[in-house]
Amino acid sequence: xxxxxxxxxxxxxxxxxxxxxxxxxxxxxxxxxxxxxxxxxxxxxxxxxxxxxxxxxxxxxxxxxxxxxxxxxxxxxxxxxxxxxxxxxxxxxxxxxxxxxxxxxxxxxxxxxxxxxxxxxxxxxxxxxxxxxxxxxxxxxxxxxxxxxxxxxxxxxxxxxxxxxxxxxxxxxxxxxxxxxxxxxxxxxxxxxxxxxxxxxxxxxxxxxxxxxxxxxxxxxxxxxxxxxxxxxxxxxxxxxxxxxxxxxxxxxxxxxxxxxxxxxxxxxxxxxxxxxxxxxxxxxxxxxxxxxxxxxxxxxxxxxxxxxxxxxxxxxxxxxxxxxxxxxxxxxxxxxxxxxxxxxxxxxxxxxxxxxxxxxxxxxxxxxxxxxxxxxxxxxxxxxxxxxxxxxxxxxxxxxx
Amino acid sequence: xxxxxxxxxxxxxxxxxxxxxxxxxxxxxxxxxxxxxxxxxxxxxxxxxxxxxxxxxxxxxxxxxxxxxxxxxxxxxxxxxxxxxxxxxxxxxxxxxxxxxxxxxxxxxxxxxxxxxxxxxxxxxxxxxxxxxxxxxxxxxxxxxxxxxxxxxxxxxxxxxxxxxxxxxxxxxxxxxxxxxxxxxxxxxxxxxxxxxxxxxxxxxxxxxxxxxxxxxxxxxxxxxxxxxxxxxxxxxxxxxxxxxxxxxxxxxxxxxxxxxxxxxxxxxxxxxxxxxxxxxxxxxxxxxxxxxxxxxxxxxxxxxxxxxxxxxxxxxxxxxxxxxxxxxxxxxxxxxxxxxxxxxxxxxxxxxxxxxxxxxxxxxxxxxxxxxxxxxxxxxxxxxxxxxxxxxxxxxxxxxx
Numbered sequence: 001x002x003x004x005x006x007x008x009x010x011x012x013x014x015x016x017x018x019x020x021x022x023x024x025x026x027x028x029x030x031x032x033x034x035x036x037x038x039x040x041x042x043x044x045x046x047x048x049x050x051x052x053x054x055x056x057x058x059x060x061x062x063x064x065x066x067x068x069x070x071x072x073x074x075x076x077x078x079x080x081x082x083x084x085x086x087x088x089x090x091x092x093x094x095x096x097x098x099x100x101x102x103x104x105x106x107x108x109x110x111x112x113x114x115x116x117x118x119x120x121x122x123x124x125x126x127x128x129x130x131x132x133x134x135x136x137x138x139x140x141x142x143x144x145x146x147x148x149x150x151x152x153x154x155x156x157x158x159x160x161x162x163x164x165x166x167x168x169x170x171x172x173x174x175x176x177x178x179x180x181x182x183x184x185x186x187x188x189x190x191x192x193x194x195x196x197x198x199x200x201x202x203x204x205x206x207x208x209x210x211x212x213x214x215x216x217x218x219x220x221x222x223x224x225x226x227x228x229x230x231x232x233x234x235x236x237x238x239x240x241x242x243x244x245x246x247x248x249x250x251x252x253x254x255x256x257x258x259x260x261x262x263x264x265x266x267x268x269x270x271x272x273x274x275x276x277x278x279x280x281x282x283x284x285x286x287x288x289x290x291x292x293x294x295x296x297x298x299x300x301x302x303x304x305x306x307x308x309x310x311x312x313x314x315x316x317x318x319x320x321x322x323x324x325x326x327x328x329x330x331x332x333x334x335x336x337x338x339x340x341x342x343x344x345x346x347x348x349x350x351x352x353x354x355x356x357x358x359x360x361x362x363x364x365x366x367x368x369x370x371x372x373x374x375x376x377x378x379x380x381x382x383x384x385x386x387x388x389x390x391x392x393x394x395x396x397x398x399x400x401x402x
Numbered sequence: 403x404x405x406x407x408x409x410x411x412x413x414x415x416x417x418x419x420x421x422x423x424x425x426x427x428x429x430x431x432x433x434x435x436x437x438x439x440x441x442x443x444x445x446x447x448x449x450x451x452x453x454x455x456x457x458x459x460x461x462x463x464x465x466x467x468x469x470x471x472x473x474x475x476x477x478x479x480x481x482x483x484x485x486x487x488x489x490x491x492x493x494x495x496x497x498x499x500x501x502x503x504x505x506x507x508x509x510x511x512x513x514x515x516x517x518x519x520x521x522x523x524x525x526x527x528x529x530x531x532x533x534x535x536x537x538x539x540x541x542x543x544x545x546x547x548x549x550x551x552x553x554x555x556x557x558x559x560x561x562x563x564x565x566x567x568x569x570x571x572x573x574x575x576x577x578x579x580x581x582x583x584x585x586x587x588x589x590x591x592x593x594x595x596x597x598x599x600x601x602x603x604x605x606x607x608x609x610x611x612x613x614x615x616x617x618x619x620x621x622x623x624x625x626x627x628x629x630x631x632x633x634x635x636x637x638x639x640x641x642x643x644x645x646x647x648x649x650x651x652x653x654x655x656x657x658x659x660x661x662x663x664x665x666x667x668x669x670x671x672x673x674x675x676x677x678x679x680x681x682x683x684x685x686x687x688x689x690x691x692x693x694x695x696x697x698x699x700x701x702x703x704x705x706x707x708x709x710x711x712x713x714x715x716x717x718x719x720x721x722x723x724x725x726x727x728x729x730x731x732x733x734x735x736x737x738x739x740x741x742x743x744x745x746x747x748x749x750x751x752x753x754x755x756x757x758x759x760x761x762x763x764x765x766x767x768x769x770x771x772x773x774x775x776x777x778x779x780x781x782x783x784x785x786x787x788x789x790x791x792x793x794x795x796x797x798x799x800x801x802x803x804x
């Protein structure tokens with residue numbers, strides 16, 4: 001395989017936010033254009049759900065401070081690392097050593113990339129859940145590894161995520177030494193049960209595998225749900241890092257801030273890779289971490305309540321539409337919606353929806369090649385616009401239903 | 403080789419800005435501590451040479467604008483790509499198509515990493531100049547390639563950089579398909595002659611090799627010097643990208659902004675890699691590009707004149723010290739200083755200088771293993787503090803001279 005062939009496999013045409021680059025125009029419009037407020041469900045809307053108050057002020061202070069904030073060590077400025085480590089320690093209930101066990105990264109995407117790059121040699125096998133975040137599988141390809149899929153049946157049991165633990169154990173038995181998964185799961189929004197988390201930890205320990213746990217949405221857990229931090233459990237593997245960041249629930253995505261904490265040896269390798277990847281998470285932007293986990297009273301409670309209301313009202317739209325289903329989100333802002341068989345392909349329908357109904361969604365195939373009847377929406381949107389857009393999308397769908 | 407062994411080779415202890423992580427304390431102090439204003443020559447001082455006026459205002463406008471600036475396509479926001487492409491086109495004298503030939507990256511380090519990652523498969527040979535930017539060689543290692551060194555004798559001829567063109571041709575003959583170099587050279591600060599640039603372009607074309615030209619310091623060229631943009635010449639290879647950014651001369655490093663322009667196919671692969679590396683150069687920070695190449699009247703002229711004065715006064719310190727030499731910088735803010743044989747190793751001397759004289763410099767070995775009698779300084783510092791610090795360093799050196 002040469003470099004061109006390798007990158008042909010790493011398509012981004014359907015990646016969230018990249019839809020405007022699609023080269024083939026959609027064909028086969030049926031009926032007039034469906035009018036309504038455009039909604040881009042491929043990512044959250046930080047105009048509808050504003051960044052943490054005070055974030056811009058912290059950034060400005062950082063810029064005004066000058067050199068000390070502009071040039072930090074590659075893993076981040078010591079005083080800010082300490083502050084964030086303390087706040088996350090209190091949140092998860094486990095100690096993080098700020099001098100050796102934490103690093104700031106350019107967004108959580110940067111964290112994932114550094115963590116994968118710091119743990120994979122060409123030919124290595126890595127296990128990835130299907131469905132899971134679209135970049136996970138692509139990173140394995142980029143680092144010249146071999147992806148071993150682990151199925152998740154998210155519809156089997158409302159009290160579990162539904163990961164196939166036997167398949168995970170078989171993967172470890174077949175030589176997999178690295179397992180990356182998101183919890184809450186992206187795109188489904190389900191949360192792994194306590195038992196599932198303990199089983200994953202035990203299996204990783206038994207087979208001496210490295211775990212990368214993407215907890216990006218772990219602060220946005222809806223009422224009645226329980227969340228288990230793998231890193232805070234008694235029995236954990238020797239090599240474990242956890243990824244968080246303020247890009248989603250806290251709407252700070254425009255700053256590209258991410259955090260990884262865990263095994264010191266992995267953090268050290270990530271820092272070495274960061275030294276040649278981007279040097280550091282933008283120095284000035286690191287100042288914005290000051291408001292994270294230090295939000296004004298009620299901010300997080302309100303934010304979760306707002307999103308719960310949007311989830312409920314979108315689920316009502318899903319439930320009243322024949323042949324359409326979704327598991328109600330337990331954590332985060334995603335719904336992974338299953339639709340019936342259409343007379344056109346999923347990709348064709350999604351392209352038509354973007355042009356003909358001003359509704360942008362992400363095809364299920366980004367999360368696993370078998371998800372040909374699913375799309376993901378990020379419902380961190382204006383409530384009324386989101387409900388109207390989903391109704392519009394399903395009206396359009398009726399014109400193409402088999 | 404396993405992942406731990408691989409990363410053991412990617413040391414960053416001596417990398418610029420990482421010196422505080424050095425684990426072994428220096429030994430063998432001679433004489434009392436040398437007092438003076440601490441100077442960290444490992445990078446520029448943005449307090450001494452301030453960011454472009456108006457940069458913070460543009461950032462603030464970007465944040466206030468909200469979602470449209472926070473979430474851009476992975477290669478960057480279209481309107482800003484267009485603006486920057488037009489400005490660079492006018493500067494270099496060659497057309498850049500904003501829709502296909504340019505991408506924004508997290509700093510120029512991000513640009514280098516994406517360009518290398520988008521052009522290397524495991525086992526590929528890449529040619530790297532010795533001496534050249536420290537990360538270049540490490541990126542080849544990280545991407546599991548094989549580095550082929552190309553010597554540069556920067557003391558042979560004041561009118562040329564001194565690259566060994568026969569060695570470069572031999573490298574191409576031996577199967578090298580990728581050549582990355584910086585111009586002005588980091589760490590020497592020399593500029594490639596017109597003839598050298600044309601020869602490199604012709605060789606790359608002849609052997610169908612890909613060129614990555616790092617022009618980070620190309621706007622900071624001192625009086626009497628001529629700079630040649632390879633990408634603007636008539637005969638250029640089919641695969642060529644050029645890297646620039648506002649982190650150095652313009653003191654915008656804290657924002658992590660970089661640009662790559664050139665062959666559309668390479669830019670497309672870089673975008674695919676960026677999609678899984680950091681998604682995008684921070685959306686808000688991209689707004690700061692608005693002041694780049696749009697500086698207030700006289701800003702660049704003054705900035706270059708200030709640096710020329712610092713260069714001249716540091717060269718006077720070098721020239722009056724027996725056994726010490728450096729080629730006067732033609733472009734950029736670096737001096738690569740050769741010192742005589744000492745009774746201790748270069749690394750030991752540099753560690754002592756940091757602790758015992760408050761002067762931080764970067765060892766020559768970061769730029770090639772053979773540079774055991776050189777160190778690099780970034781003289782974008784306060785003028786008086788820099789001159790005093792270099793004098794202090796040489797006073798300290800006298801105590802260890804063989």
